[in-house]
Amino acid sequence: xxxxxxxxxxxxxxxxxxxxxxxxxxxxxxxxxxxxxxxxxxxxxxxxxxxxxxxxxxxxxxxxxxxxxxxxxxxxxxxxxxxxxxxxxxxxxxxxxxxxxxxxxxxxxxxxxxxxxxxxxxxxxxxxxxxxxxxxxxxxxxxxxxxxxxx
Ligand SMILES: [Fe+2]
Ligand SMILES: [Fe+2]
Numbered sequence: 001x002x003x004x005x006x007x008x009x010x011x012x013x014x015x016x017x018x019x020x021x022x023x024x025x026x027x028x029x030x031x032x033x034x035x036x037x038x039x040x041x042x043x044x045x046x047x048x049x050x051x052x053x054x055x056x057x058x059x060x061x062x063x064x065x066x067x068x069x070x071x072x073x074x075x076x077x078x079x080x081x082x083x084x085x086x087x088x089x090x091x092x093x094x095x096x097x098x099x100x101x102x103x104x105x106x107x108x109x110x111x112x113x114x115x116x117x118x119x120x121x122x123x124x125x126x127x128x129x130x131x132x133x134x135x136x137x138x139x140x141x142x143x144x145x146x147x148x149x150x151x
Pocket of ligand 2: 052102105133134137
């Protein structure tokens with residue numbers, strides 16, 4: 001049975017929190033890292049920040065359309081992702097944390113896509129598009145990991 005509107009809103013709110021947590025952690029890692037080997041990763045993460053904000057905005061609009069409200073910072077569920085590295089040359093640590101965040105985002109979008117099947121095609125379409133973006137990030141960072149662990 002497809003999710004109720006309330007259940008769909010709650011699932012979208014979970015993704016909304018995850019996207020905003022991603023913004024904070026990518027932003028931090030994109031600035032904190034040091035060294036020649038870090039430059040490309042910093043650039044890539046910095047460029048992803050506005051993209052992840054755009055994901056949160058699209059989710060917020062859908063939540064509103066469904067009759068929900070967008071919470072403020074107090075109600076966000078944060079702290080579930082790997083925190084920014086403390087050793088500022090730990091490029092591999094950053095890459096692994098990005099892969100974990102992207103895998104979690106993909107899993108959550110797949111969950112919503114299945115939950116609304118047969119009922120809410122607009123939410124499903126949005127989550128399919130967001131899933132496509134996250135899969136692209138995932139492939140990119142898996143590629144970085146290959147290079148940084150064999151190079
Ligand atoms: Fe995202
Ligand atoms: Fe992403």
